[in-house]
Amino acid sequence: MRLSRMLGVFVVLALLTGCKTTSMPAAAATESASGTCVFTSKPCDSGSPAYNPTAQQVELDNIYTLLAYAVVYKNWQAQGTTNPRGYNIGSVLVDPQNNVVCWAVNSVDVTSNGTQHGEVRLMTNYQSNTKTFNLKGYAVYTSLEPCAMCSGMMTMQALYKTIFGQRDPDFGDAIQRLELNSKASGGYCPYPRGVISVESQTPTAAAIDQAYCQYYNSTSTPSLTQWLTTPEAQALYAAANNQLAQYQVQYSANQPFLTAAQQFLTGVPSVYTPIPYTTNCN
Ligand SMILES: [Zn+2]
Numbered sequence: 001m002r003l004s005r006m007l008g009v010f011v012v013l014a015l016l017t018g019c020k021t022t023s024m025p026a027a028a029a030t031e032s033a034s035g036t037c038v039f040t041s042k043p044c045d046s047g048s049p050a051y052n053p054t055a056q057q058v059e060l061d062n063i064y065t066l067l068a069y070a071v072v073y074k075n076w077q078a079q080g081t082t083n084p085r086g087y088n089i090g091s092v093l094v095d096p097q098n099n100v101v102c103w104a105v106n107s108v109d110v111t112s113n114g115t116q117h118g119e120v121r122l123m124t125n126y127q128s129n130t131k132t133f134n135l136k137g138y139a140v141y142t143s144l145e146p147c148a149m150c151s152g153m154m155t156m157q158a159l160y161k162t163i164f165g166q167r168d169p170d171f172g173d174a175i176q177r178l179e180l181n182s183k184a185s186g187g188y189c190p191y192p193r194g195v196i197s198v199e200s201q202t203p204t205a206a207a208i209d210q211a212y213c214q215y216y217n218s219t220s221t222p223s224l225t226q227w228l229t230t231p232e233a234q235a236l237y238a239a240a241n242n243q244l245a246q247y248q249v250q251y252s253a254n255q256p257f258l259t260a261a262q263q264f265l266t267g268v269p270s271v272y273t274p275i276p277y278t279t280n281c282n
Pocket of ligand 1 (some may be wrong): 117146147148149150151
């Protein structure tokens with residue numbers, strides 16, 4: 001028997017015998033009575049930390065939430081739009097020094113690609129353009145609560161926090177579900193790399209939630225993305241856009257960030273832009 005074949009037989013035997021091979025790290029596994037490898041139980045991660053922002057940080061969070069609404073409003077997709085770009089959902093990325101560095105909007109229709117949510121485009125575009133390996137310390141301000149796909153990407157990229165401007169009673173709470181600790185009842189530990197996920201404290205977020213709730217409760221098969229094309233939703237986004245333009249800071253330290261946010265908005269195009277975005281995301 002040739003040496004290579006002997007090695008192949010040894011590998012197959014080693015795989016069949018499982019944990020009994022000496023190649024398995026002894027500390028990471030134990031054996032059941034039948035000799036089957038059983039992973040040892042490790043303590044659960046604690047999940048994301050509590051978010052207790054200062055009043056100054058709340059104001060900054062509100063400014064960036066208004067910016068996310070304004071980015072969406074800039075390329076608003078009204079009911080009946082021909083050749084639509086996608087849904088009226090968008091987001092901005094803020095770096096660990098509190099500087100806004102990228103924007104993105106949902107583009108599922110124009111790309112014929114259902115993965116092209118705003119947050120996915122935001123993260124992949126920025127990280128590809130800037131060769132940023134992960135998003136530790138970064139924040140995503142998004143107009144709508146992130147779905148499971150976007151939450152998974154945020155989690156795996158070790159994002160610090162996401163602040164959202166509208167609650168989604170159906171596809172929301174994805175990060176909260178990832179971080180649910182059901183270990184004590186035979187379930188699972190929270191998924192590692194917990195991300196802070198909280199709703200914006202802007203009055204606009206509360207107003208949008210109330211308006212959508214009225215529609216949701218009075219409609220047999222409500223669609224959040226359909227509601228986001230209504231004149232009612234558009235008026236709320238127009239108001240948010242005006243609030244950002246006319247914002248008066250309570251904390252003077254936030255003035256440079258407000259000015260930068262307002263200037264950033266002028267660089268966001270009002271038409272569909274394919275990735276890689278060249279404006280403000282380099
Ligand atoms: Zn999503």
